[in-house]
Amino acid sequence: MTDNASGGERADRSVPLPPASLRLTVDRGALDSNWRALDALSGSAKAGAAVKADAYGLGAATCVPVLRDAGCETFFVAHWSEVAGVIAHVPPQQVAVLHGVLNEAECAYARAVGAVPVINSLEQAERWSASGGRRCHLMVDTGINRLGIAASEANDAAIAALDIDILMSHLASADEADSAMNPRQLAAFRGVLGAIPHRRASLANSAGIALGADYAFNLTRPGLALYGGVPRPELAAAIRPVAQVQAAILQTRALAAGESVGYNATFTAPAPMRVATVSMGYADGFLRARGPGNDFSHHGRRLPILGKVSMDMVVIDLTAAHDLAAGDWVDVPWNIGDAAQQTGLSPYEMLTVIGGRLRRG
Ligand SMILES: *Cc1c(COP(=O)(O)O)cnc(C)c1O
Numbered sequence: 001m002t003d004n005a006s007g008g009e010r011a012d013r014s015v016p017l018p019p020a021s022l023r024l025t026v027d028r029g030a031l032d033s034n035w036r037a038l039d040a041l042s043g044s045a046k047a048g049a050a051v052k053a054d055a056y057g058l059g060a061a062t063c064v065p066v067l068r069d070a071g072c073e074t075f076f077v078a079h080w081s082e083v084a085g086v087i088a089h090v091p092p093q094q095v096a097v098l099h100g101v102l103n104e105a106e107c108a109y110a111r112a113v114g115a116v117p118v119i120n121s122l123e124q125a126e127r128w129s130a131s132g133g134r135r136c137h138l139m140v141d142t143g144i145n146r147l148g149i150a151a152s153e154a155n156d157a158a159i160a161a162l163d164i165d166i167l168m169s170h171l172a173s174a175d176e177a178d179s180a181m182n183p184r185q186l187a188a189f190r191g192v193l194g195a196i197p198h199r200r201a202s203l204a205n206s207a208g209i210a211l212g213a214d215y216a217f218n219l220t221r222p223g224l225a226l227y228g229g230v231p232r233p234e235l236a237a238a239i240r241p242v243a244q245v246q247a248a249i250l251q252t253r254a255l256a257a258g259e260s261v262g263y264n265a266t267f268t269a270p271a272p273m274r275v276a277t278v279s280m281g282y283a284d285g286f287l288r289a290r291g292p293g294n295d296f297s298h299h300g301r302r303l304p305i306l307g308k309v310s311m312d313m314v315v316i317d318l319t320a321a322h323d324l325a326a327g328d329w330v331d332v333p334w335n336i337g338d339a340a341q342q343t344g345l346s347p348y349e350m351l352t353v354i355g356g357r358l359r360r361g
Pocket of ligand 1: 050052098170204205206207221222223224225
């Protein structure tokens with residue numbers, strides 16, 4: 001390759017990437033505090049951590065070391081593609097892969113890296129044993145009907161052949177205070193514990209921790225609450241917000257009455273007004289589905305969204321903050337505990353849609 005094949009100069013890589021025009025701040029102290037609080041609320045059980053989906057959008061590279069240093073020793077991801085980012089920080093035996101082993105290639109990868117599959121079916125159990133066995137975890141379905149063997153399969157020879165560390169099940173309605181699902185799933189889970197040899201038993205997710213000691217067993221598996229979500233009011237006092245999102249103003253402009261903003265001109269200025277174009281779009285996870293209650297802000301001053309959110313930009317009203325200019329930072333509405341901001345989205349979605357540009361920012 002020549003330097004000038006397209007008339008350009010070779011890139012000078014000694015100049016660092018300039019700071020991004022958007023940023024996600026993860027409060028490591030709050031994350032540490034949340035894990036410790038959930039671990040304490042788990043009673044005699046130890047808390048693990050669900051770090052799937054890049055730690056619910058906040059970045060495994062940021063969150064896993066904090067959780068490890070807080071004392072967490074069991075980490076859950078969904079896909080094998082997520083393992084490398086976690087075992088960069090913790091021993092591979094501490095990483096559980098919830099989707100299990102779908103084929104021989106996944107068995108070979110599991111064996112090579114040392115992360116531990118969560119076996120979900122008799123077929124997966126046979127596949128894992130045929131590939132050489134070794135320690136695994138087992139999911140038993142007790143009513144959510146997503147992944148896991150049926151309780152009636154507990155005595156199958158394929159299960160007896162496994163070397164099971166964590167025997168787990170997952171609650172469907174732990175965030176509903178009086179759901180009959182919870183005691184029913186608890187009873188079903190207790191029913192299989194005696195039938196399947198295992199080292200540790202695990203049932204509760206974040207909301208399940210609030211259901212009390214009966215649900216804790218040996219290991220709890222919080223996700224959402226680690227990252228500042230409050231799935232049940234009992235957890236509110238213990239959980240601190242973790243994520244804050246800010247974006248820079250790229251440009252300000254003066255609109256005349258009658259001028260419109262954005263794709264399809266869905267906002268028209270009723271009078272002359274000052275607006276700002278901000279570096280935040282749906283590619284960053286700021287989805288169009290966010291409805292009313294999603295004003296940007298600057299030191300408490302509210303800056304409503306005007307028109308449609310674009311892929312990389314959104315336009316906001318500067319009526320309350322005429323002093324702001326290009327380069328100034330504004331707060332992006334990303335309070336996952338604020339019901340108004342959740343219009344059409346759950347707190348889980350608000351976190352996991354956070355875009356890759358924010359995690360690199
Ligand atoms: C995602 C997940 C969790 C964590 O659930 P939260 O509601 O986020 O606390 C726990 N267990 C399993 C099996 C999961 O898939």
